[in-house]
Amino acid sequence: MSTPVTSRKGGAWHLLLAPLSLCFALPLVWLVLSSVMTNAEINRFPPALWPKGVDLGGYRYVLGNALFPRWFANSLVVASVAVVSNLLFGALGGYAFARMRFAGSRLLLGLMLATMVIPFQLTMIPTFLVMKELGLIDTLGALIVPSLVTPFAVFLFRQFFLSLPREMEEAAWIDGCSRLRVLFSIVLPLARPALATVAVLTFLATWNDLSWPLIAINHDTQYTLQLGLTTFQGQHHTQWSAVMAGNVITVLPVLVAFLLAQKTFVQSLTSSGLKG
Numbered sequence: 001m002s003t004p005v006t007s008r009k010g011g012a013w014h015l016l017l018a019p020l021s022l023c024f025a026l027p028l029v030w031l032v033l034s035s036v037m038t039n040a041e042i043n044r045f046p047p048a049l050w051p052k053g054v055d056l057g058g059y060r061y062v063l064g065n066a067l068f069p070r071w072f073a074n075s076l077v078v079a080s081v082a083v084v085s086n087l088l089f090g091a092l093g094g095y096a097f098a099r100m101r102f103a104g105s106r107l108l109l110g111l112m113l114a115t116m117v118i119p120f121q122l123t124m125i126p127t128f129l130v131m132k133e134l135g136l137i138d139t140l141g142a143l144i145v146p147s148l149v150t151p152f153a154v155f156l157f158r159q160f161f162l163s164l165p166r167e168m169e170e171a172a173w174i175d176g177c178s179r180l181r182v183l184f185s186i187v188l189p190l191a192r193p194a195l196a197t198v199a200v201l202t203f204l205a206t207w208n209d210l211s212w213p214l215i216a217i218n219h220d221t222q223y224t225l226q227l228g229l230t231t232f233q234g235q236h237h238t239q240w241s242a243v244m245a246g247n248v249i250t251v252l253p254v255l256v257a258f259l260l261a262q263k264t265f266v267q268s269l270t271s272s273g274l275k276g
Contacts, residue, residue, distance in 0.1 A: 028251070035059070035244040042240040058241030062232075062249065067220055071228035075207055076253075078140055078224060082147040082206040083199050089149035090198055091191070094157025095183050099169070109158075116151045120211065128215060142216040143224070147206050153198045160194035161187065196261040203257055207250075225250050 030049075034042055038055045041048045062068055097109050127146055128137070136142040164187065172182045188195070210226040217223060220231070229246045232239045 031244060031251070032248055035241065035248045037241060037244075039239065039241050042244070055241070058239070058243075058245035059249075061239055061242040062246045065228075067223070067228065068246075070221060071223050071225045072249075074140060074222060075225040075250075078143045078147070079203050079206045081144050083202045085144075085148040086150060086153040086198055086202045087195055090153030090157050091183065091188060091195075093149065093154035094159075095161055095179075095187065097154065097158045098161035099166075099179075112151045113155060116155070124212070124215065127212075131216060137216055138218045138222060140222060143206075143209075143213055146212070147202075150202070153202065156198055157191070157194055160191055164190060200258055200261045204254055207254055 033049075033051055035058055036054045036056065037048060037051045038057065041051060097105065131137050131142045131145065134141075134145070136145060168186055169182050172186055177185070208226060209224070210230075213224050213227045214230075217227060220228070223231075225246070229243060229250065232242045232246065
């Protein structure tokens, strides 16, 4: 008798969530539709909600730009390195805070968490000066180094590791395993939800970042996709069809990454609560 009740409750929630999901999907749908419109249709007032025909001029303009593949590759390199480094260093830091007790550990954790509430605008100039001293300005290194590890990645791994039982790790220590071997052989295989969450959020943040590349990069060969798309917007004339087409191409990797990691992403959010 409990199954029909559960089913009715689920159906009631679906009646509420389905319209909400459509509302959230509308901007993406309109982006795709406007990418196959002409500039005249996009600039018309009131705006056109449906294209009269499929016009691929925006895609031809974007893909015909000689620098577009370079911008895509730059974004892919920066995002990939940031994802790998956050997974590695975030796991190391999170495991240290979760399982090791050392002098000042709680103070260091508090200071690290405090940096999460500092807006980027306050650290922008110091970061620029550091990158300048390192000789990385106008290179991809200026985009990679500040993103090598984030406090959020360390915190999320710490919270997930705290939810894991210690018994398996203690058994491995008795067998003579080092902490690093325990982490990489036992703990991380169990932390796939946390790994997927950190990977998706890091990829999303670095792939979509515009403010820092706008400051650190000057030469067009070092542009990322987000920065390169701004060149389609001129002072007197904007190729809106190209902007929309470029945004569709830019959104696709993020959408695919999220869909692939959706299950583990949700599992991590529901299992790594604010413990300890």
